[in-house]
Amino acid sequence: MAERLPLAKAVNAALRTALDADPKVLVMGEDVGKLGGVFRVTDGLQKDFGEDRVIDTPLAESGIIGTAIGLALRGYRPVTEIQFDGFVFPAYDQIVTQLAKMHARALGKIRLPVVVRIPFGGGIGAVEHHSESPEALFAHVAGLKIVAPSNAHDAYWMLRQAIECDDPVIFFEPKARYWDKGDVDTDGIPGPLHAARVVREGTDLTLLAYGPTVKTALAAAEAAADEGTSLEVVDMRSVSPIDFDTIQRSVEKTGRLVVAHEAPVFFGSGAEIAARITERCFYHLEAPVLRVGGFHAPYPPARIEEDYLPGLDRVLDGVDRALAY
């Protein structure tokens, strides 16, 4: 059944389906119950599944992840919510030192199917710690899987797949796109969770993005087309692992790659992609892999965040620079 839903409602639908299908699935976090979360993503779930399944937790992120680990050890599948990107750090210790490594330490004998949902990214005019993109900080840690859908359909299916996954998944939701509507086909068969996808075909340059930046990349491709440049847009979808095969195929076709993400460029996921693609596609590349993203500066106050974010103009500037080689 295909339905037109805002991305936030698609996440809600995925949670609802998962709660319905498996009594071991739990939703837990701050304000997820009566309020339905500060973005209303969990709206109505507590009413239908009760306080034992949709759990308002104390205000303690380390506590949320730490107890989710315990619940997972006991056979539950907790889907935790961190209210905003900048508040994951009290839980960072539990995620990095415990959640990521326990499966390996137990020689594979235990599973930790914990999902950590994090609304991430900027562009909503918020105060500090509400607009960050910390995905690289997690990608550096082995044992975690990291995904970031860019549209409602993916949000629905990728969350369902993340919940079914036996590994811990950090699920980054593009909060600036929560209200964007898209067709969600809840009957279809989803592709693999970690596959990248070509979302617009092109011949002159590959523009790679994920999460909130995909929409920007598509808009940039549209604008570039008006000027006679054909951009291929690839939605990376998964930050760890990365589907390098799909990216490689595209770059072999176009000969150029620009990576755009909101996180600071320095030591960001774009750096990893540039290194790997240079290695894989050295003889196909007509230009160095360029990156467009955040600066090496704290996420700035809202009135100048448009300067910090890789918007249409900055992405096109990156495209121009790559084409100039």
Place this chain on the structure above:
Amino acid sequence: MTVESRAAHGSGARKTATAPRKKAARPARRGGGRSTGGAAGAMVQLLTPEGERVEHPDYSLDITDDELRGLYRDMVLSRRFDAEATALQRQGELGLWPSLLGQEAAQIGSARALRPDDYVFPTYREHGVAWCRGVDPQMLLGMFRGVNHGGWDPNTNNFHLYTIVIGSQVLHATGYAMGVAKDGSDAAVLAYFGDGASSQGDVAEAFTFSAVYNAPVVFFCQNNQWAISEPTERQTRVPLYQRAQGYGFPGVRVDGNDVLAVLAVTRAAAEHARSGQGPMLVEAFTYRMGAHTTSDDPTRYRPDDELAVWEARDPILRLRRHLERLGAADAAFFTALDEESDALARRVREAIRTMPDPDPMAAFEHVYADGHTLVDEERAQYAAYLASFADHAEEN
């Protein structure tokens, strides 16, 4: 100087005009009725909701009519400033505003218990405390307008930056207090936090550190009953002030809508810290009468009748009744204060409408104290990028 020697040397020098006459505070003895709510009897109260003065065996207060009027003025002006900021948010001048409505007594009473050389670590709602510390109210708006992330020098008024990450500042306050003790100073440090924040590991760790190092810090928890949509019962099974006992320092619950009781209890707690006796926890039992922030919708989670119960305990009304009972304020006082409120509101409105947006290049400022080549490089690149638009505009 060690903590012990501070205690030994300090008493004489530390006596201030505002020091309580009684010995250091003891935790209230009786437990609450409801698990985390509690009967009024368990709380220190010096002023009934009807504005009648009552005595408390452990917390006395000598206060002049002039001082009473001063507290009233602070509360009224804080409320007015807050209302103006809320209105400005509605008009699109601020991105967000966390209102202090209902918490004026907790904030003014505690802040007026402090000396200028004491140090305050606020969370994000302490507009009344900032007022008492002498921070220009318009300074508080920059962060919520999105032009800066703080914008004031914490050392000017010994009032630290607002803290968004729940509970973080409670550890900073503890460390600062450890430094105060190491320096042999007799200042006290006040850490503000909410009932929700009491669940954070940082707050528990702050309790541990402060107790172990006997740090002169007062933990001032404004229990306004809600952490966004979660009631205090989601954070604790015992009244919060009782937590202190497990860490080995006193805790007391005060009627947070009674500015006199808050003043007396905070003075005692600060004196406890000054005199080398270490930390103390004050739980101000109060109520957030508005929404959590302007983005919040309390009708989704808050019982309808709750607000009415607390409106009857309004901290400002209570002191007004007291002033009227005493005959300590006449109509002229109230009229003059109304005019002062209007003037403050006008000044704030004016200030915000003329508050400039930051220069885009401001993002590269103050990233490091000693500079960083990558920041220099990105700044130069971005400046060139911006300049390319200007060139383009000139061409056309």
